[in-house]
Amino acid sequence: MKKQIIILVIILVSTKGFSQDVNVFFNKTNTFFETYVSNGKVAYSKVYENQEGLNxxxxxxxxxxxxxxxxxNYQAFWINAYNLSVIKGIIENYPTNSPLDNAGFFDKTKYSLAGKxxxxxxxxxxxxRxxxxxxxxxxxxxxxAVGCPPLINKAYLPDTLDAQLETQTKKAINGDFLRVNTKKKRVxxxxxxxxxxxxxxxxxESEIxxxxxxxxxxxxxxxKLSYFPYDWKLNKQ
Structure with a gap:
C-alpha cells in the first residue's frame, strides 16, 4: 500500500510540474507574440536586438x-514551437530576405524541443500532418514568408485550439489564399x-x-482551379 501511495504521489507531482511548465510556455509565448507580431508580420529587427525572450x-x-x-496540448505546443523556431532560424541568419536564402532552413537546421x-x-x-x-x-x-498565412499575435492554446484553427482557415480562404474570378469561373x-x-x-472531397x-x-x-506562385519574401514588419 505504501508503495502504491508513493507512486501515486510521484505521478501527481510530476503531472503538476508538467502542467505548470506547459502553461508557463504558453503564457510566455503569448506575451512574445503580442510584443513582436502585428498584422501578420514579425518585428525581426526588434527580436534581433533583444533575443533573451526568444531564447x-x-x-x-x-x-x-x-x-x-x-x-x-500536443498540437498547440508543436504549432507554437514551429512558429518560434522559424523566428529563431531567421534571427540566426539575420538580416536575410527570405528563409530560402539560408541553406537547410527547413530540412537541415535542428532545434532541441520536447526532448527531440x-x-x-x-x-x-x-x-x-x-x-x-x-x-x-x-x-x-x-x-x-509573405506567402504563408499570417502569424497571429497570440499563442495557440489547448482550450481554444480548434476555434483558432477554424478562424485562421476561414480568414485565409476568404482572404489572400485565393484569387477568385466569378465571371470566368476561375479560382x-x-x-x-x-x-x-x-x-x-x-x-x-475536392479542393473546391x-x-x-x-x-x-x-x-x-x-x-477551374489553378495556383499562383508562392511569395518567399520575408514576412517582416
Missing part, C-alpha cells in the same frame, strides 16, 4: 514533454494547396469542396 522560450520548450494522446533534436519539416510533416490528418495546420504553421489558390493536395482532398466549406461566398458551378 528563454526555446529553453523552456526543450524541457517540456508532450504526448499525442493529449492531442490538444528536430527540423522544421519534421515538426510539420511527421509530428503534426502525419499524426492528425488536418489540413487546417497549413493555416497556422507560418514559415517566415487561383496558393501553391500550398498544390503542394499538399492530398491534405485538401481527404475523404473523397474544401474551399466551400470555409468560404462565405461559395464557388457555385464548375470552377
Amino acid at each position: 528563454e522560450l526555446l529553453n523552456l520548450a526543450e524541457a517540456i514533454s508532450v504526448s499525442k494522446n493529449d492531442a490538444k 533534436n528536430i527540423t522544421l519539416n519534421d515538426i510539420e510533416h511527421k509530428l503534426l 502525419a499524426q492528425f490528418n488536418d489540413a487546417r495546420f497549413h493555416f497556422v504553421l507560418v514559415c517566415g 487561383q489558390a496558393s501553391q500550398i494547396m498544390e503542394w499538399y493536395k492530398g491534405d485538401f482532398t481527404m475523404k473523397g 469542396d474544401f474551399i466551400n466549406k470555409y468560404r462565405t461566398e461559395k464557388l457555385e458551378g464548375k470552377y
Whole structure:
C-alpha cells in the first residue's frame, strides 16, 4: 500500500510540474507574440536586438514533454514551437530576405524541443500532418514568408485550439489564399494547396469542396482551379 501511495504521489507531482511548465510556455509565448507580431508580420529587427525572450522560450520548450494522446496540448505546443523556431532560424541568419536564402532552413537546421533534436519539416510533416490528418495546420504553421498565412499575435492554446484553427482557415480562404474570378469561373489558390493536395482532398472531397466549406461566398458551378506562385519574401514588419 505504501508503495502504491508513493507512486501515486510521484505521478501527481510530476503531472503538476508538467502542467505548470506547459502553461508557463504558453503564457510566455503569448506575451512574445503580442510584443513582436502585428498584422501578420514579425518585428525581426526588434527580436534581433533583444533575443533573451526568444531564447528563454526555446529553453523552456526543450524541457517540456508532450504526448499525442493529449492531442490538444500536443498540437498547440508543436504549432507554437514551429512558429518560434522559424523566428529563431531567421534571427540566426539575420538580416536575410527570405528563409530560402539560408541553406537547410527547413530540412537541415535542428532545434532541441520536447526532448527531440528536430527540423522544421519534421515538426510539420511527421509530428503534426502525419499524426492528425488536418489540413487546417497549413493555416497556422507560418514559415517566415509573405506567402504563408499570417502569424497571429497570440499563442495557440489547448482550450481554444480548434476555434483558432477554424478562424485562421476561414480568414485565409476568404482572404489572400485565393484569387477568385466569378465571371470566368476561375479560382487561383496558393501553391500550398498544390503542394499538399492530398491534405485538401481527404475523404473523397475536392479542393473546391474544401474551399466551400470555409468560404462565405461559395464557388457555385464548375470552377477551374489553378495556383499562383508562392511569395518567399520575408514576412517582416
